Structure formats: C-alpha cells, structure tokens
Amino acid sequence: MSLLDKASLIVTPNSYKESKLYSVVPNTTLGDMDVVRATTATRVNSAGLIEVVPRNLLTYSNTFTDTSWINNNAIITTNVVVSPNGLINASSFTGNGTSSFKRLYENAVFTLNQKYTISIFVKANTNNFIQLLFGTTSFGDFAFANFNLQNGTIGTIGSGVTAATIENHQNGWYRCTITSIAIASSTTLAGICLASSGTSLRSESNTLSTSVYIYGAQLEQGTTATEYFPTTTRLNIPRIDYTNGSCPSLLVEGQRTNLNLYSEQFDNAYWTKSRVSISANTSATTDPSGNNNADLVTQDAVDTNGGTVFRSLTFTAAAHTFIVFAKMNEVRYINLAENVSSGSTRRTWFDLQSGVIGTTSAGHTAKIENYGNGWYRCSITFTALAIANSVFVYLSNADGSTAAVVSKGSYFYGAQLEAGSYPTSYIPTVASTVTRNADVISKTGISSLIGTEFTMFFDGFESMGGASSRYLILKGASTTYNNYISIEGLSGNRIGFYIYNNVGALVFAASSGAFTNGQRIKLAARCKNNDFAVYLNGVLLGSQASGTVPTTSNLYLGYYTDYTDNYNKINSATIFNTALTNTELAQLTTL
Numbered sequence: 001m002s003l004l005d006k007a008s009l010i011v012t013p014n015s016y017k018e019s020k021l022y023s024v025v026p027n028t029t030l031g032d033m034d035v036v037r038a039t040t041a042t043r044v045n046s047a048g049l050i051e052v053v054p055r056n057l058l059t060y061s062n063t064f065t066d067t068s069w070i071n072n073n074a075i076i077t078t079n080v081v082v083s084p085n086g087l088i089n090a091s092s093f094t095g096n097g098t099s100s101f102k103r104l105y106e107n108a109v110f111t112l113n114q115k116y117t118i119s120i121f122v123k124a125n126t127n128n129f130i131q132l133l134f135g136t137t138s139f140g141d142f143a144f145a146n147f148n149l150q151n152g153t154i155g156t157i158g159s160g161v162t163a164a165t166i167e168n169h170q171n172g173w174y175r176c177t178i179t180s181i182a183i184a185s186s187t188t189l190a191g192i193c194l195a196s197s198g199t200s201l202r203s204e205s206n207t208l209s210t211s212v213y214i215y216g217a218q219l220e221q222g223t224t225a226t227e228y229f230p231t232t233t234r235l236n237i238p239r240i241d242y243t244n245g246s247c248p249s250l251l252v253e254g255q256r257t258n259l260n261l262y263s264e265q266f267d268n269a270y271w272t273k274s275r276v277s278i279s280a281n282t283s284a285t286t287d288p289s290g291n292n293n294a295d296l297v298t299q300d301a302v303d304t305n306g307g308t309v310f311r312s313l314t315f316t317a318a319a320h321t322f323i324v325f326a327k328m329n330e331v332r333y334i335n336l337a338e339n340v341s342s343g344s345t346r347r348t349w350f351d352l353q354s355g356v357i358g359t360t361s362a363g364h365t366a367k368i369e370n371y372g373n374g375w376y377r378c379s380i381t382f383t384a385l386a387i388a389n390s391v392f393v394y395l396s397n398a399d400g401s402t403a404a405v406v407s408k409g410s411y412f413y414g415a416q417l418e419a420g421s422y423p424t425s426y427i428p429t430v431a432s433t434v435t436r437n438a439d440v441i442s443k444t445g446i447s448s449l450i451g452t453e454f455t456m457f458f459d460g461f462e463s464m465g466g467a468s469s470r471y472l473i474l475k476g477a478s479t480t481y482n483n484y485i486s487i488e489g490l491s492g493n494r495i496g497f498y499i500y501n502n503v504g505a506l507v508f509a510a511s512s513g514a515f516t517n518g519q520r521i522k523l524a525a526r527c528k529n530n531d532f533a534v535y536l537n538g539v540l541l542g543s544q545a546s547g548t549v550p551t552t553s554n555l556y557l558g559y560y561t562d563y564t565d566n567y568n569k570i571n572s573a574t575i576f577n578t579a580l581t582n583t584e585l586a587q588l589t590t591l
Contacts (some may be wrong), residue, residue: 105191
C-alpha cells in the first residue's frame, strides 16, 4: 500500500473547470478547491508555448441566448438535440422568416496582427450551409468562409482567412474553423451566419426560416482549434503549467502589472530606437507563443555602438524586474540595462547561444530561462529610485562589450516591466498597462479532512518569490496569524515551516539552507501535540517535543491575503489526518 493511500486530501493539477480545482482524494466535493483570479493570465502549455488562460476567449461558449451574444434576425432555442459530447445541450439557430441576414456573434478585444481561430460544432437541420466570420462592429471588411454541412466540404473562402477546416464528428456534426489575422486592436466580432449555399455572400443569405444546430463555440489566439473548453465566466480557470517539462504544475502567482506598453511591438513609437532598425512580425521564426509576432532588431550599418530599444518611465522607490524574450539570429549577446537604480547605466549581459548569464552589474539579480526553439527569457531585478528614467535592450558583440556588429541582429518578443523582486509569467499588453490578479486557490470548512493531529505534504519547486512567499497554508477562521501553519519561501532561496497558536504566538519553526532556484522540493510536516517534525527532500529539517497543535479548517495553495508576493509551481498538496512517523516522512519526501 502506498503512503498516499492514507491521505485524507490530495490536490494535483489533475482535473479542473472554471472556478474549481478538483481533489483526487476525497472523490466528493468536500475537497474541491475554489479558484478566483478574475483576470486572464498566461501559462506554458504542453507544447511548450505561451498561451492565454482561458484559451477560449468567448464569454458564454454554449449559452447562445446570453446577452454576450448579439443576435441578428435569428431565433435561438437551447437544449434541443444531442451535442457531440452526448448530452442534450445543443441549440437550434433558425432564421426569423423575414430578413435575409441571420447572424450570431460575440464581440472580443483582439490584439493587432495576432492570429485568431474561431471554431464551432454545427449540424444541418433544414439548412445545409453556414458561414464563419471575423469583422468589425461597424460592418466593415469581414474575413469569412462557407461550409457545406451535407457533404462536409469547404466552399468560398474570403480574403483575410489564412486557413479553414471542417472536421467530421459523427452523427451529422462537423467542427468548422477559420483562422485570420486581426486587423484591429479594438472590439471585433467573431460569429456564425446562415448561408444559402457554399458560395453565397452574407448579403445573399436568403435563408428565411431554415435552421442548423450549433454547439460549443470557441475563439482562441493562434492558428489551431484546440480541444473545446466550455466557458461561462472564463476568468477563474486554474493555470496548469508545463515550464518544467512533460509533467504539469499548478501555477500560483501574486498580482502583477506589466508597466511596458506594446509588449510585442518594438516597432511602435512607444519604444525609442537608437542605432537599430526593426522588422516587425518576422516570418523567419515563430515566437514563444507559436505565432509570428517577434521583431527582428538589427544594428545600423554605419555605427558599432550597441543599438538599443528603450523606454522611459516614472519609477517608484521599490524593486522592479525588467524582462524580454530574445533569440539569437546573427547576434549572440544582448544586455539589459537601466539607469534607474543609481542614476547611471547598469547592464547585465546574456549569451543567447549558450543560454547563460554573463557579466552582471552591481545591484542586478539576473535570470535566464530556456523557452525552446532558441528562445530565452532574460530578466534583471533592481531596486529603483523614485525617478523618471529608462530600461533598455541592447545588442552586443561580446560579453561585457557595449559595441555591436553592424547590420547584424537578433529577435525580441514580450517585454515586461513589473514592480517586484522576481519575474512572473508573461502579461501581454497593447495600448495600456495590464494587471493579472493573484491566483487565489483555497478551501474552507474542511476540519474533518485535517483532524486534530495531521501531516502536511507539499511537492513542487523552489520559487524565486520574495521573503514569505507562500507554498501551502492551513489556517483557522480567526485573524491572520492565529491558528496558522505555513510552508513558505524565505529570502536567499530558503524554505521555512512555521506554526502559530490561537493568540498568534510562535509554536514551532524550522528553516532550510539555500536551494537552487527552480529546484524540486518535497516537504512533509507532522503536527501532533508535543511531537512536531519536518522532513525536506528526505532529510530531517527540524523537530520539537513540546507545543500544542492549533485548530485549522481552511487550506490555501500558494497564496494568502496578507502577501501578494507569491510565485509557486505546485505538483501536489496533500493532507493526512494522521501523524506520520519519521520513517514515513523520510520516505514521502525522498526525491
């Protein structure tokens, strides 16, 4: 029998939906975690690409009568026929019998020059033809394609559509998709229209009272229609992240704001250019999201002083982190620089061929992360003065050099400046700053799963969060540090375990030495009256033969309300409502 068979609660990146992360144990709703973020965010998916969560950008993807859908001359009747998922939850889309133009669409805010794909499951009823379309709310130019639901073929494909597909899903159902490049960064529609043939234009859709069945609309950034993900409110979906390889982790972060605008548009006038030229949205390489939104930055032909792209902002006196994705073309080295921490320029170099950090200025903490396909995410953290100055990206011909080779360049993508002491997940921006709220994943009222003596177990990765970045918290219903037990990060990449009683007094504490950033950790702590012990990666971290276990009923993963400075990747969080032995703790935590 595995030790995990003794667990009363196990939470993993196993199964989820909007606002819920399901527990593996128990197999009832008692252990299901509540998820709140209320904003979009990004993750690294199983293909190693950055994607927005939720990936389905439609608000109510199968509730076609919701007010988020704009209905032009159509009658929608819900739950009338069996859908591709085997339930009676598909709708009929019927012309109103008077107007020739029948359309159903949602509005979304698109990012200029990004590729988007809309898909929907459709089945013929009294009409065999539909049209998918993108366009502006002013009824300007549309990108569209027609589909024949009788024989599963694609008809007319209009200009602006880069790809169209139709896939047979049995029982008369087809999944139809079109992909297009956004020609506006404002509100743009994505929807479906009844058509009278495989070649008809929208104005010729004389379909009167004919109908089709529809189910599961999806709008997503990228060139592929991925597995359908139903949405209602969309924004509280947990982020399952594959940065560490094929096994996913739950990504939990505090609130952050990308202060850089036009994060993927270095050619925009927002960015000042000196001694460089910009080739925007190059087709020579895909970017870390799998699209062609990277920019090629090339040194001028007449100047060997390192070319730069930079932006001046007004800083507060606090830690800041500046980040950019970079990929070597001809130029092997770049340096990220700022004149904010001291009033003079400080630089840190990065080797884009070997993926290592080079010469680092005083006052900088640097990090480089491999994102595959030659891309590295480079960052510097520094303590800013309360001044208005700049952050820079420079081309360089060698480590420590401020010169560059003329007419040579490399690729850049995804600039991010955030107030904080470490880099967090990418936050895309266009014409304004964007804030990603904290991931709050919690469950209250589970004292029966915890018990009066118990064991906590955390499996995840050492984070680069600030002091007191949370990993796993058990807490009672009283004030912040009363009846409180925490596994948390400490300064210097250390791990700590703390217990506070019902009056906020420290009962027991243990802390580790320094870890390598991103190193996997397994920590288990026995909480029993007059018998505490903590094991970390198979080794006893600390023990104590005195003290009373506080009463707890609430569980938080990676976050608690008094700290926003959190960054964690969690493989599993487990509670045993029994006190495991030292031998069992060592066995459970051995890597």
